[in-house]
Amino acid sequence: SQQGEEDPQALSIQEGENATMNCSYKTSINNLQWYRQNSGRGLVHLILIRSNEREKHSGRLRVTLDTSKKSSSLLITASRAADTASYFCATDAPEYGNKLVFGAGTILRVKS
């Protein structure tokens, strides 16, 4: 299946530190998206990076995409306690009819 793998599964850091999460996938994609989910809540769209883009920034977020390695990373700089959440990557791939396929997610805990 296309379902991406994310690592680490869980990450615990101190407030102010940077957090890096990685996502790998299996087939060619149209785009890759990152979402945040607070416990028991819906998903918040963070950033979308297209297959022809290599890096994208949004505030404290930096996303990279390496299509040759079929991987992406999400960097959150200067983390805050409010960043504590689960983070998911999701791929939009022609092979899967442009449906979003979600990775397993990374649980991030930022300690204050």
Add this chain to the structure above:
Amino acid sequence: GAVVSQHPSRVICKSGTSVKIECRSLDFQATTMFWYRQFPKQSLMLMATSNEGSKATYEQGVEKDKFLINHASLTLSTLTVTSAHPEDSSFYICSATPRAEYEQYFGPGTRLTVT
């Protein structure tokens, strides 16, 4: 803009009863809506894709007679869990998109507990 709502946010029902969950796009017309389920500490799994005015397309392993989906208008899709059982207890999330290959906007989710 691009707000998607779900109702109810939480529902508890008895085994054997049916439950309807609504998904609405509030400020755009959604040609396509998606229904996902998420078990605790797990990722989202797509259940079905719903296009306005046509039958939903179900993912492999999802029973279409158990999870009835209706997408009667460009702003509303409903998921009915029929004859619910405790194993149907889960977090159900919908998303909506105004057109193909465009960003999906997610609802806040519905927590279903079947006793």
